[in-house]
Amino acid sequence: MTRPAGMPPAAVARAAAAPLLGPAVAADRGRIGAARGVQGDRRIRVLHLISTLEAGGTELAMIRLIRSLDPMAYRFRVAWLRGEPALLREVEAATDGRPVPIGLRAKADPGALLRLCRLVRQECFDIVHTHMDLADYYGAAAARLLGTALVSSKQNADEFRTRRTWKRTPFLLLERASYAAADAVIAVSQGLVDFLEKAEALPRHKTVVIGNGVDPAIAFKAPPRDEARRLLGLPPRVPVLGTAGRLAEQKGQIDLLRALPPIRAALPGACLLIAGEGPLRGALEEEARRLGLGEAVRFLGHRKDILSVLKSLDLFVLPSLWEGLPQALLEAMALSLPVVATRCVGVAETVTDGATGRLVPPQDPEAIARAAIEVLRDPTLGRRLGEAGRRVVLERHAQDKVAARVDRLYRDILERRR
8 A cells, every 4th residue: 555645654554454444444533532522531541451361460460550540531441362351350340341352262363353453443542551472462463553552561571582492483573573563662670671672672762661569558458467367377476488479480489389398497387378370289289298298388379368468477488480570579578578589580679688688599499498597587687678678669669650650651652643
């Protein structure tokens, strides 16, 4: 298609896509825009597109962001590509309607792209904001076809991005195509920006560092420690350490299990809580049996009362192999819990070894055990680390500050595109 003089590239893309999407896109957008004016709804319309609605950190971070932005200024919808919507009710409560299933049947599904384009066109979204890799690719394709503003959020320095495999070449091509289509890419930490720039040629000029957020009032919403332990059936005075996250290779829970025997040798009666679900639950339970841990470890599954779980702990442990900036870590620190965390991308920007927590190498159960024993044996050290960690998190990651940065980003993008 030849572009007429003065016709913006976005308009060319919309015109080229019209035969695939039904009635003329421009006409539909004008009709819907007129209807919005009649109804007096001049809010910015944002579609959050995410790969799944499982109870994972990325999904929950998306919901927290939606809740923290001004509902008088924004109208939000959520669409997901595949899987069962475990967070259906939470999304409905946070947005202007039920989340929309795109119904992805395979990683390459033209029908799913068509359904997504129709949704974006019919509801006349101003911005598509994507989360997770598959959503990035489909969102980028739809935004390119329709000329819609696109924001992509990146959460993890996934080791697959540097793994040598035949799949890496098409993966990188898709990543770079999604970067090219995006108006902005949000990364949750500077370390993640550096990693993605090196591994995938992430364009730094499009990147904005906006970390995950926590509610500054989180400590007032959590039950007292003794009450939290009573709710979980825990003795009031035994040392309790724990972690929260998807039960998957990335989160390294197997290393924490292997650290527990030496911890219990030094601190008899110590127990471990693991909150979360995922594909490795069976393997982790088998490892706990092999280690003879018995009732010293409890697999709690997915918990909606995660604040009660965190509040029951004496120490939070993050044994991840790779990260961006995990929400569970921020929440634990905001509750003044001392933390032991692995030194991986993003984490060391928030946890300073010896000041706001203890850092250890990934995949090192012995190092986890030594650091955990040190903190659990010294309550004064634990309080000092916990209080310092809370100050840092609330200064850098308060949810209202995160929302204000995203609000500015959305408005700047729309202003540039006028």
